[in-house]
Amino acid sequence: MSTFAQYNFPDFLNQALAAIHFTTPTDAQEALLPPIMAGQDVIGQAETGSGKTHAFLLPILAGIDTSDHTVQAVITAPSRELAEQLRDAAEQLVSRQDPQTRILLAVGGTDKERLVDKIEHQQPQLIIGTPGRLADMVTSHVLQVQTTRYFVVDEADMSLDMGFLKDVDNIASAMPSKLQMMVFSATIPDKLQPFLRKYMHSPELVRVAPKSVIAPTIKNVLLATKGRDHNKIIDTLLHIGQPFLALVFANTKERVDELYDYLQKQGLKVAKIHGDIPARERRRTMKEVRDLQYQYVVATDLAARGIDVPGVSLVINDDFPKDPEFFIHRVGRTGRNGVAGLAVSLYDPEQEHVVAQIEGMGIKFIPMDLKHGELVDSYDRNRREQRQGGGQDIDPSIKGMVAKEKKKRKPGYKNKIRKAIKVDARRKRKIARREQRRK
Template identity: 45%
Template sequence: MSKYTDYQFKPFLRDAISRLGFIEPTPIQKEMIPLILKGSKAIGQAHTGTGKSHSFLIPIVERMEIDTEQLQAVITAPTRELATQLFTELNKLTEGTEIRSALLIGGTDKQRTIGKLKSAPHVVVGTPGRIRDMADNGALGVHTASILVIDEADLAFDMGFIEDIDQFAARMPANLEMYVFSATIPEKLKPFLAKYMDSPVHIQIGKRKPLTEGMHYSLVPVRSMDRKKKLLQVLNGINPYLAIVFTNTKQHADEIADYLSGHGIKAGRIHGDLTPRERTRMMKQVRDLEFQYIVATDLAARGIDIPGVSHVINYELPEDLEFFIHRVGRTARAGLEGIAITLYEPSEDDKIVQIEKLGIPFIHEDIKNGEWQEVKERHARKRRVKETDDLDRKAASYVRKPDKVKPGYKKKMAREMESFKKRERRLKRKK
C-alpha cells in the first residue's frame, strides 16, 4: 500500500489517521501493518523516529472487537514515559469509539488501578512490572489476550524486565501473537524470543542513519578550568531551541541543575530519583517549552522521547560508550540539524579515541570571549614530536660518519643533517 487511503480500515480509524495527518506509511509501517493484520508473528527492527509505534498501534486498533468484553492486546514499554506516550497515541486512534484502554505504570495508585480494571479493557499499555503485578493479583486477565507487543525490547532486556514479561506471557494463550520492536536484537534476548516465536518474520528497516548526517560534533577541552565553569561558558555561547546536558549520575544532574540555577539559567532535570509525579510534571513542562535547558542522566538518552532537541552537551563522557551514540541521537532528527558538544580532559583521551572509532568526526573547538574558535587538535603536539623524531632518524641514516675523520667533522655532519631536514620539510609543505 502506497497511501493510507489504500487500506480498508474501519471508518473511525481512517478518520483518526486523517486527523493525525498521515498520508503515506513509513517503511516500517508498510511492512508491519499487513503482518499484524494477518496475525503473523514478527520482529520489527528499526531505530527511533521511523514511525514504529503506529506500525503496531494502527493494526491493533483495527483488530479490536468492541463487542468482546475481555482483554485482547497487551503492549509493553520499558519506561513510564514511553508507555504514557504510546497510550496517548493509542487514545488519538480510538477517540470517539467504545474501545476501552488502560495505562498500567508504576508510581500510580494501585487500588485505583485495580478498580479501573474491573471493567475489562480491550487493550492495555504499560510497564512490564506493573502489568505483571496486575496479572499476579488477578486484576488483569491476560489469559484472554492473544496479542503481545514488546516495544524497545533491547532496552527492556537491559533494564531487567524480560523476566516480568516472561511471567505474564506464559499465562497468555498458546497461540499468542508476539510482536517485538527493537533497535537491536541482543544475543542474550534470542532464547526468550525463541520460546514464544516460532520462525517469526524479521523486518529490518535500514540501518542507523549515518552519525555524521546533519550533525556537528564539537570537542571542547576543559584544561585547567573547573568543569562546571566550562559548561557555563559553553551554555552562554549557544542559543539552543532545547539543549540536554548529560551527566553520568543522578547526584551530578542535581548538582549541575542547581549550579546553573545559581547562575541565572533555569534548567529542568530528568533522572531516576524523581517521583512519578515530578517526572510527569517535568515532562509536561519540557513539552510546553518552559525550559531551554535540561540536565539529565542516560535515562533520557533512550527511555524518554523529547522532541525539538537542537543541542546535546556531554558534561561527562558516559561509562558505556555506546550511550554516547544514544545521547547524540537525541538531536538532528526528522531531517533537522543538531550540535553535540563534548567536554573532555587529557586523562580521557583513550575514551575519545574509542568514540572516534565509532565514526564520530570531532572538530576541536573552544569558546574564547564568547566566540567559538577552532583550536589545535589534541594530538597535534604528539604528532609534531613524532614527526621530529622520525626526521631526526631519517637524517641520521642519510648523513653517515666518514671513514677517515678530520677535525670539525661533527659540525660538518650536523650542518648536512640540518640541510637534509630543511629539504624534507620543504618537500612536505609542497605536497
C-alpha cells in the same frame, strides 16, 4: 509511492491517520506492516522515531473485537513516559471508532487501588504499561491476560538494561501459547536471546536501517576537556549563543543532581529529570519544559528514549553513554524538522576507544576547543585519524608508558611494553567483534 490506503485498514483508522496527516508509511512501517498483518511473530530492530509505534498499533487496533470484553492486547514499555506516549497514540487512533476500544494505562507512581478497581469493574481490551505494574496486576490475578491475542514488548533493550526482563517474563508466562508476539528494540543484545527463543515462534527479524545516523542539520562537536572541570565547561557552553532549549545528558542520577546543583548556583533556571524523581513531579517538570518555563534541562538517558521535547537547539554530553548506540538517541533530540542544532560531547584522552566506537557507527565529529568562552576549530581529531591511517593506533596511556620506561631504561622494559600493547590489541579486537555483532 505506497500509501496507508493499500493496507485496507478500517475506516476509523484511515480517518484518524488523515487527521494527523499520515498518508505515506515510513521505511519502518513498510517493512513491518506486512509480516505483522500476516499474523507472524516479529522482532523489529528499528530506531526511536522510525515510526514503529504505528506499525504495531494499527494492525492491533484493526484486529481488536470491541464486542469482546476481554483483554486482547498487552503492550509493555520500560518507562512511564514511553507508556503514556503509546497510550496517547492509541487513543488518537481510536478517536473516530464507535464503540471505542477500551484502552487502559498501568504504570508505577499512580494510584494502584484505583487501577485495580478499574480493571475489576471491566477488563481493558488493550492495556499499555510498565513491566513492573503490569506484572503485579497479572500475578495478583487482577488482570486476566489468558485471552491475550497480541503481546508487544517495546524498547526491549532498554527493559533489559533497567532490569525489567523478569517482569516481562512473568507477564508472558501467563499468556496463551498461541498469540502474536512483537518485540521492538534499537539493538538486540545477546542477553535478550533466551527470552526471544522461549516465547517467540519462528519470528521474522526485520531490521530497518536509518537513512542517516544523525540528521545533517546537527553540528556534532567533539570537545577535549584537557583536564578542565566539566561543570565549568558546561556552564560556559550553556551561555554561548543563548540556546532556545538545552539538554545536558549525564550517565548517573547522582551526576545529574550534582550538575543541577552547580548550574543553579550559577544563576541558571534549570530542570532535572531522572528515575528517582517521583512520576508526578517528572510529568509536571516535562509539562513546564514544553511550556518553555525552562531553558536548561539536565537528564539521564531516560529523557533520550521516548521523551520528545520540541525546540531543543543544544545537546551536551557530560560523558559518553555506556552503550554507544544511546549516543544517537541523545544527539537526535536536536536538529529536528530541518532546524539546525548543536551537539557537544566532552571527552578525555583515555576515551579515545569510545570515540572510535561511535565513529565506527558512521558518526562524524567536528573537533573543536573552548577558548575565551567561544567554540573554536581544533585539529586534534585530524591528527588522530592520521595516526590510524599510518598503522596500529596505540592507546595514549601505552605511549606514556613507552616514554616513561625509556627514561628509566630498566631491564625488561621492552617486554613490559610489548605485553601492554598485546593487552591493548586484544581489548580493541574484542570491541571490534562486539561492534560487528551489533551491525
